[in-house]
Amino acid sequence: MKTSIFTTSFQRGKPRLKAALVFGAIAFVIAFAAAVNTGIVGELLRPAMSEAVLVGLWGRFAVALVVGILCFGGCYGLLGLPHRVQSWSVWAGLALSALLLFYSFDLSYEFIERKLPFLLTQGAFTTIYVSAISIVLAFTFAMLGATAKLSGIAILEGVGAFYTSYFRGVPLLVQLFLIYLGLPQIGLVIDPVPAAIAALSLVYGAYMTEIFRSGIQSIPRGQWEAADALGLQRMVTFKKVILPQAMRVIVPPTGNQFISMLKDSSLVSVVGVWDIMFIARTQGRADFKILEMLITASIIYWLLSVVLEMVQHRIEAHYSKSVAR
Amino acid sequence: MTTMKVEHRDRPPGAAEAQQIAIQLVGVNKWFDDYHVLKDIDLSVYQGERIVICGPSGSGKSTLIRCINRLEEHQRGSIFVEGTELTSGLDNIHKVRSEVGMCFQHFNLFPHLTILENCTLAPMSVRSLSKQDAEQMAMRYLEKVKIPDQANKYPAQLSGGQQQRVAIARSLCMEPRIMLFDEPTSALDPEMIKEVLDTMVELADEGMTMLCVTHEMGFARRVADRVIFMDEGQIIEENAPAEFFDNPQNSRTRLFLSQVLGH
Amino acid sequence: MRSIIKKTLICAGLMAAAISTSSQAGKTLDAVLEDKMLVVGTNSDYRPNAFLGDRNELEGFDIDVSREVAKRLGVDVKFVTPGWEVMTAGRWQGRWHMVVGSMTPTTKRAEVLDFPATYYFIPAGVAVHKNSSAKSIADLNGKVFGVVSTSTYHRYLEHNLKIDAVGTPPFEYQIKPQEIRLYGDINEFDDLSLGEGVRLDAVIQSVSVINQAVSKGLPVKMLGDPVFYEPLAIAIDKGDAEFGEKVHAIIEDMKSDGTLVGLSRKWHGVDYVTVK
Numbered sequence: 001m002k003t004s005i006f007t008t009s010f011q012r013g014k015p016r017l018k019a020a021l022v023f024g025a026i027a028f029v030i031a032f033a034a035a036v037n038t039g040i041v042g043e044l045l046r047p048a049m050s051e052a053v054l055v056g057l058w059g060r061f062a063v064a065l066v067v068g069i070l071c072f073g074g075c076y077g078l079l080g081l082p083h084r085v086q087s088w089s090v091w092a093g094l095a096l097s098a099l100l101l102f103y104s105f106d107l108s109y110e111f112i113e114r115k116l117p118f119l120l121t122q123g124a125f126t127t128i129y130v131s132a133i134s135i136v137l138a139f140t141f142a143m144l145g146a147t148a149k150l151s152g153i154a155i156l157e158g159v160g161a162f163y164t165s166y167f168r169g170v171p172l173l174v175q176l177f178l179i180y181l182g183l184p185q186i187g188l189v190i191d192p193v194p195a196a197i198a199a200l201s202l203v204y205g206a207y208m209t210e211i212f213r214s215g216i217q218s219i220p221r222g223q224w225e226a227a228d229a230l231g232l233q234r235m236v237t238f239k240k241v242i243l244p245q246a247m248r249v250i251v252p253p254t255g256n257q258f259i260s261m262l263k264d265s266s267l268v269s270v271v272g273v274w275d276i277m278f279i280a281r282t283q284g285r286a287d288f289k290i291l292e293m294l295i296t297a298s299i300i301y302w303l304l305s306v307v308l309e310m311v312q313h314r315i316e317a318h319y320s321k322s323v324a325r
Numbered sequence: 326m327t328t329m330k331v332e333h334r335d336r337p338p339g340a341a342e343a344q345q346i347a348i349q350l351v352g353v354n355k356w357f358d359d360y361h362v363l364k365d366i367d368l369s370v371y372q373g374e375r376i377v378i379c380g381p382s383g384s385g386k387s388t389l390i391r392c393i394n395r396l397e398e399h400q401r402g403s404i405f406v407e408g409t410e411l412t413s414g415l416d417n418i419h420k421v422r423s424e425v426g427m428c429f430q431h432f433n434l435f436p437h438l439t440i441l442e443n444c445t446l447a448p449m450s451v452r453s454l455s456k457q458d459a460e461q462m463a464m465r466y467l468e469k470v471k472i473p474d475q476a477n478k479y480p481a482q483l484s485g486g487q488q489q490r491v492a493i494a495r496s497l498c499m500e501p502r503i504m505l506f507d508e509p510t511s512a513l514d515p516e517m518i519k520e521v522l523d524t525m526v527e528l529a530d531e532g533m534t535m536l537c538v539t540h541e542m543g544f545a546r547r548v549a550d551r552v553i554f555m556d557e558g559q560i561i562e563e564n565a566p567a568e569f570f571d572n573p574q575n576s577r578t579r580l581f582l583s584q585v586l587g588h
Numbered sequence: 589m590r591s592i593i594k595k596t597l598i599c600a601g602l603m604a605a606a607i608s609t610s611s612q613a614g615k616t617l618d619a620v621l622e623d624k625m626l627v628v629g630t631n632s633d634y635r636p637n638a639f640l641g642d643r644n645e646l647e648g649f650d651i652d653v654s655r656e657v658a659k660r661l662g663v664d665v666k667f668v669t670p671g672w673e674v675m676t677a678g679r680w681q682g683r684w685h686m687v688v689g690s691m692t693p694t695t696k697r698a699e700v701l702d703f704p705a706t707y708y709f710i711p712a713g714v715a716v717h718k719n720s721s722a723k724s725i726a727d728l729n730g731k732v733f734g735v736v737s738t739s740t741y742h743r744y745l746e747h748n749l750k751i752d753a754v755g756t757p758p759f760e761y762q763i764k765p766q767e768i769r770l771y772g773d774i775n776e777f778d779d780l781s782l783g784e785g786v787r788l789d790a791v792i793q794s795v796s797v798i799n800q801a802v803s804k805g806l807p808v809k810m811l812g813d814p815v816f817y818e819p820l821a822i823a824i825d826k827g828d829a830e831f832g833e834k835v836h837a838i839i840e841d842m843k844s845d846g847t848l849v850g851l852s853r854k855w856h857g858v859d860y861v862t863v864k
Contacts, residue, residue: 118644181674184681191683192670225396226433226492230447230499231422240446244437272670278632282640282669285633285775288804319437 009083016079024072032064107292115283116296123276124300130193130275131262134200138261139254141205146212147238160209167206173267175199180271196268204261208254215250216242248319255312259305266301276300346405347372347503347534348393353402355388362388363399364558372502375535377545377566380555381581386538389555390505393536394425407502423451426496430508432488434480440467440491441476444498451499459498466494470524486517490524497528504528506537540585546570554578616685616824617831625666626658629684632669635800636855637690649855653707654688656847657822660838676701676738680825686835687823690794692740695750703821704832705839706753708852708860711814712741713795714763715777717784718807725762725812731789733765734776740818741792742770751818755863759816777801780808796856 010019053059078086141163148160167175176199183190190198219242227237269278276297284293348370355363362385370376378386391397392404395411395418404411406421435443444463448454454462467473470490472483480488489509496504506525510518522544529535529548539545545552545566552569554562554577562575573579620626630650631638641647646667658665668684675687678700690710693703714725722728735741743749745768747761769776769788779787790811791798798810822835842848848861 114642118640122644181677181679184679184683189681189683220433222429222431222433223435226427226429226435227447228396229394229422229425229427230495231419231451232447233450236450240450241435245435248437270671271674272668274669278669279640282633286635286639288775288777288801288806290775290778 010079011083012080016076019079020072020076023075024068027071028064028068031067032060035060102295105291105295107295108289111287111289112292112296115279115293119276119279119283119293119296119300122274123279123297124304126193126273127262127265127275127277128304130196130200130268130273131258131265134197134204134261134265135258137197137201138204138208138257141201142208142212145205145209146216149209149213150216164206164209167203168210170203172199172203172264173270175203176267176271192268192271192273195271196265196273200261200265200268204257204264208257211253211257212246212250215246218249219245244319248316251312251316251319255308255315258312259308262304262308263301266297345372346370347374347407348536349403349405350389350392351403351405353389353392353399353404355385355392355397355399355401362558363392366402366558366560368553368560370503370534370536372534373532374550375529375548376537376551376553377549378536378538378553378555379540379542379545379581379585380561384555385558386555387507390427390507390536390538393503393505394422394427396427423499424501425503425505426499426501427505428489428492428496428507428509430511432480432485432492432512434488434492434495436480439477439479440472440483443480443491444495447495448498463494463498466497467491469497469527470494471520484517485513486520489513489517489521493521493524493528503534503536506535506539508538508540510539510541542570542582542586554581556581614828614830616682616828617834619682620661620663620685620831624663626654626661626663626686627666627668627684628654628658629668629670629675629680629687630654630689631672634690634797636796638688649708649851650688650690652851652855653842653848656842656851657688657835657838660841661834673738675823678825685824685831689823690820691823692751692818693753693821693823694740694743695752697823698752700826701823702826702828702832703753703823704836706755706819706821707839707842707848709757709817709819709863710856710860711795711817712744712792713798713814714811715780715791715793715798715801715808716789716811717780718809720784720789720809720811722790722811725815728790728811729764730766732767732769732785732787733763734769734771734779734788734791735793736776737770737772742768744792744816749816753819753821756819757817757863762815777806777808781806796860799857 008015010016078089081089145160145163148156149164151157151160170178176196179190179199180192180195183195223241223245224237227241232241265275266277269275269281272278280293280297281290284290346369348368350366350368353363353366354361366389368389378389380386388397392399392411393406398413399411407424409417409420409424411417411421434440435446438446441460441463444466445454445456445459448459448462449456464473464476467476470493472487472490472494475483475487475491480491483491493504493509509525510521513521518541522541525535525537525544526548537544537549547566549566551563552566553560554569554573554575556577562569562573562578564574569578570582573582630646632640632646634648634650636648638646638648638650646669651667654667655665670684672689675689676691676697687701688707691697691703693706697703714728716722716728722731733745735745740749740751744761745763745765769779771779776788776791776793780791782788791808792815795810795814798808801808802810822839824832824835839848843861849859852858852860
């Protein structure tokens with residue numbers, strides 16, 4: 001049974017009515033505050049009231065009331081549905097509204113259609129492979145960092161502490177410029193893509209070092225002691241006893257980091273890597289259609305992160321199978 | 326106090342003394358920072374001997390047995406286990422740990438591994454047994470603790486008493502000559518204490534050298550060769566169980582026994 | 589830029605040190621001739637000079653000029669798009685050999701870069717919303733202007749434009765803006781299109797960009813005459829005079845044989861090469 005804040009799911013009777021009323025009231029307040037009578041919703045009421053009335057305070061109130069009642073009705077209907085259907089239909093409804101909002105921007109779909117293939121084959125491809133390599137490297141750095149920080153060897157602890165402190169403390173964009181522009185000053189000339197991968201993986205590796213460290217430390221001392229008492233080597237204990245358990249704690253926040261990294265990879269466009277963001281900006285700016293490209297890019301990023309989310313769920317399920325009763 | 330029925334066992338008097346020393350502690354001292362937790366402990370444990378250590382909480386009894394397999398490090402004095410001195414050398418520590426099994430208050434089973442995998446991990450990794458041999462041995466010991474049918478479950482699916490018996494089987498799979506028990510029944514529901522104590526009695530009957538920190542005075546009276554009472558980091562009194570319980574010498578022992586047995 | 593496989597390979601050798609090619613006399617030229625490859629840094633979003641065309645390849649005036657220079661050097665050409673700030677910062681370490689990016693040779697930039705050849709002049713104009721109430725440039729005093737950050741238009745509005753090139757026509761500062769809004773990734777024309785005074789009252793850009801915007805259907809128009817003409821030059825890293833002389837000679841040839849004028853007519857519609 002999932003734990004939830006409210007003890008009832010508001011699916012029938014008085015609670016259902018009350019919950020729908022609350023949602024309706026909230027919608028009324030928002031609609032009134034946002035003065036939707038001047039917007040699209042107001043247009044719908046045009047047949048019922050004159051232009052002058054519609055624009056005034058009374059019109060504002062009436063339109064907001066209609067919005068409130070519509071929301072109340074919709075919510076009341078929704079609340080009667082089974083739990084899963086409810087949450088999925090709300091999800092779909094919100095996604096649809098977001099797309100409708102974009103649609104109302106009066107965009108040039110012909111332009112999007114023309115530029116989309118390149119945005120995918122060049123932009124999304126670059127974003128994905130830059131992120132993928134960075135993710136693998138960040139994972140490695142985090143593993144090394146956490147191992148160093150927990151090694152009990154002062155020199156390694158110092159290295160680990162400096163690593164996390166510096167790379168967590170300096171913005172990704174600054175790191176990127178330092179690596180791209182700074183390293184050549186000592187004779188290490190690297191291309192934009194390696195520079196981007198280095199910056200992404202070092203910074204995210206530093207964040208994840210802390211996640212790994214706290215995950216490993218969350219495993220009770222008794223597990224180490226039991227393994228010690230059995231005579232297991234410490235590295236074997238780490239690999240076979242501690243890490244598999246720590247993974248359960250580590251995976252959810254690490255998944256968040258990866259999704260976050262996927263999006264932050266858009267920063268690499270500043271050093272001229274042709275990722276999604278670079279193509280979107282370039283195409284949009286050159287043709288004075290930046291909004292078209294930004295919205296397209298946002299949807300591509302979103303879809304990519306949904307895929308990552310699904311991967312994360314699978315890994316979580318794998319590592320929690322032993323605690324499932 | 327839980328009451329329990331353990332059959333009285335006959336044993337030849339003085340049998341333990343005639344054998345070799347398994348564990349010897351000489352002038353052992355330990356501090357946790359400023360806190361002097363063990364003060365000049367001298368103790369010899371003979372092979373096949375069963376010792377119960379009791380005392381109020383904070384008396385240092387758990388620390389004492391944890392020093393014997395080096396889960397805690399002592400700062401002064403010497404500890405010998407089966408002739409090997411415990412120093413900071415890793416070889417010595419591993420040698421001692423291969424002779425000494427331990428059971429903990431909270432079992433400390435590996436929750437991500439099945440019961441069988443819990444039992445085969447150390448034999449395969451430390452003693453380089455093949456998977457097949459390790460599993461065969463694990464099943465033998467799981468039968469001994471009477472839960473072979475749970476072998477493919479995960480620890481969380483077992484009761485506390487079953488988990489503790491798995492922990493005992495897991496230790497036995499390393500075929501130790503000495504077993505340490507650190508309050509093995511303190512975390513258990515009353516109805517599960519007996520099944521664990523029965524398993525321990527069986528081990529004792531087979532001649533395993535045992536050091537057991539416990540408040541189960543019924544177990545101590547019936548199984549132990551010697552009962553040791555500790556308080557404030559010192560061994561206050563040690564005696565055969567009959568003498569210890571019926572005729573305690575020290576006033577602190579008397580006070581402790583009245584508290585433990587008094588209700 | 590297009591070769592993904594090559595990029596991946598480079599990633600593999602992430603930390604392997606590349607050979608530093610700090611520019612000594614003739615070194616850049618040697619590298620170009622040795623590799624038979626001229627690497628040109630340029631823009632990717634600057635119509636009609638360098639932009640991604642419908643074939644998703646870079647095209648435009650700067651691109652054609654670069655191709656011609658490479659051809660006359662007898663080498664192939666490759667384009668990179670490192671970003672404006674990175675290109676103007678200098679110290680390229682041999683990553684690319686020259687920038688053909690419609691760069692104005694300001695005194696400040698000349699401190700870190702060499703400008704061996706001015707290849708065209710471009711007029712800067714003032715754009716306003718098509719419904720703007722302003723009748724002349726003088727009406728725009730005390731209004732809000734949008735310009736690309738650190739561009740010559742930015743400097744012009746700050747009354748701090750120092751161009752260091754031979755043959756630059758003189759100009760005067762005609763505008764005192766109330767506020768200068770700076771643009772980088774966002775297009776200032778998008779904000780101007782929202783309406784007069786919504787975010788911006790006017791934009792200063794090159795006349796050819798303004799014409800592009802108009803022809804793309806944005807609700808903007810050019811106001812009055814160009815406010816100044818800026819020379820645009822090829823930039824190279826400091827220190828290789830030999831390479832500079834070679835580039836200079838090639839551009840002079842392209843001017844005298846009419847190639848450059850032809851390219852300007854092709855992309856700008858008019859001759860921006862010949863000084864008026």
